[in-house]
Amino acid sequence: MIITILYYVLTAYIAFLIVWNLLKRKKWQEEILYIIILMPFLLRLFRLK
Amino acid sequence: MSWLYLRKFTLIALGLVLMVFAGVSFFESRHLKEPVVLSRGVTQVKKLSAYFPGVKGTISDSNIYVLEGAKPGGTILILGGTHPEEPGSRLTTWILTENAVADQGRVFVINSANRSATTVTRLGGGYPPDFTIHTKWGEQKFRMGDRWSNPLDQWPDPEAYIHYPSRQELAYVDIRNLNRAFPGRANGTLTEKTCYALIQLIQKEKVDIVIDLHEAELQYPVISTIVAHEKGQNLAAMASMMISGTEGFSIGMEYSPPALHGLSHREIGDHTQAISLLLEAPEPFLDATRGRTDRRLLLEGKDEFVVKAGKHGLLFEKMDENGWPIEVRVGRHCSTILQILELWSEENPEKSVIVKGVPRYAEVIEKGIGNFLHDPAKADPKRVYYE
Ligand SMILES: [Zn+2]
Numbered sequence: 259m260i261i262t263i264l265y266y267v268l269t270a271y272i273a274f275l276i277v278w279n280l281l282k283r284k285k286w287q288e289e290i291l292y293i294i295i296l297m298p299f300l301l302r303l304f305r306l307k
Numbered sequence: 308m309s310w311l312y313l314r315k316f317t318l319i320a321l322g323l324v325l326m327v328f329a330g331v332s333f334f335e336s337r338h339l340k341e342p343v344v345l346s347r348g349v350t351q352v353k354k355l356s357a358y359f360p361g362v363k364g365t366i367s368d369s370n371i372y373v374l375e376g377a378k379p380g381g382t383i384l385i386l387g388g389t390h391p392e393e394p395g396s397r398l399t400t401w402i403l404t405e406n407a408v409a410d411q412g413r414v415f416v417i418n419s420a421n422r423s424a425t426t427v428t429r430l431g432g433g434y435p436p437d438f439t440i441h442t443k444w445g446e447q448k449f450r451m452g453d454r455w456s457n458p459l460d461q462w463p464d465p466e467a468y469i470h471y472p473s474r475q476e477l478a479y480v481d482i483r484n485l486n487r488a489f490p491g492r493a494n495g496t497l498t499e500k501t502c503y504a505l506i507q508l509i510q511k512e513k514v515d516i517v518i519d520l521h522e523a524e525l526q527y528p529v530i531s532t533i534v535a536h537e538k539g540q541n542l543a544a545m546a547s548m549m550i551s552g553t554e555g556f557s558i559g560m561e562y563s564p565p566a567l568h569g570l571s572h573r574e575i576g577d578h579t580q581a582i583s584l585l586l587e588a589p590e591p592f593l594d595a596t597r598g599r600t601d602r603r604l605l606l607e608g609k610d611e612f613v614v615k616a617g618k619h620g621l622l623f624e625k626m627d628e629n630g631w632p633i634e635v636r637v638g639r640h641c642s643t644i645l646q647i648l649e650l651w652s653e654e655n656p657e658k659s660v661i662v663k664g665v666p667r668y669a670e671v672i673e674k675g676i677g678n679f680l681h682d683p684a685k686a687d688p689k690r691v692y693y694e
Contacts, residue, residue: 262463265462284311286314286460289315289318290318293322297322297326300326301326301678302459306330307333307427307430307459
């Protein structure tokens, strides 16, 4: 149970890093890539999949 | 600068729109209610937590449909949805719970043995979230499900899965596989607790035979067969012979390997008094070389790429353009269950389990599965349960 909570915290942290990197990118191709990578993290955080 | 941020937020907004569509689909499929209109033969509906409170309040506190005959006899447990991505298994339990009547003995049926696994599809697999069976009164929708418990209910997976109590190392992901977690343990993961609860049920109700329903890919050697624990070898061999001679299809028989742990046909037989049998029907949807993975393939079982694999000798079951429609797969399960019960009852008259109202192979194919599903809108609400 504690491990599960830690994994959710970790997921949130990585999602934050992805958004941070996304905001710093200059190329639109990279931005799209970051958005696609972000989706599974958000879906897990919102407990959708 | 502002142009850059405008672009970024437009792309983020588009990404969010995509995520909302996917999220709604995932949410709806997780919460889709599947009605079961009880057959007049269902005398009681229990919860799995009645046998082990450890699963109470969890998503895996499944319904148990009890069909008790007026005459005492033996007790049979039928498991559907051990692997929910094998829909022939769950649909067979629907036919039982909506149509079967026990004249003698007791039949326990669980439509969603791993209920958590019915609420998710293969991650990244692009599977359909649900499928529909046509009936005379309309359409009935079922959750597609996966082979493993939903990670929303049990997460994360360990690097290595050490099976309890054998200490055998299994694939890490199989820690969420109900058919790799038997006999389970009371203080384990949700999947292990579910197995533990099922074992408690089998012991407390003095179940004589457990039949676990499955489907398999055609590239897997364990297919179109009854996998039997030592205790059930004669019964399975007789059933295999009888079916091949009288039902219009053939089914093999295999021994449950003693050294392969976590499987129902091994652990239930080892840890309880029950005979454990596992039935496999062919499901081309599961084959790795399949083409488009959609509802049609799931229900019709037709796929040109799997046919091609067959031409190259890669399959353990025949495959042609007729495929393996769901009626054929469910019909096989129905007839195999009936043959097992008939043979068991002949050999053990005092422990007979006599069931009527269940269609056999030919009848399921002729009439379709929808013919055996009843309209929940027209049924007495007290006789409608949801999975
Ligand atoms: Zn299976």
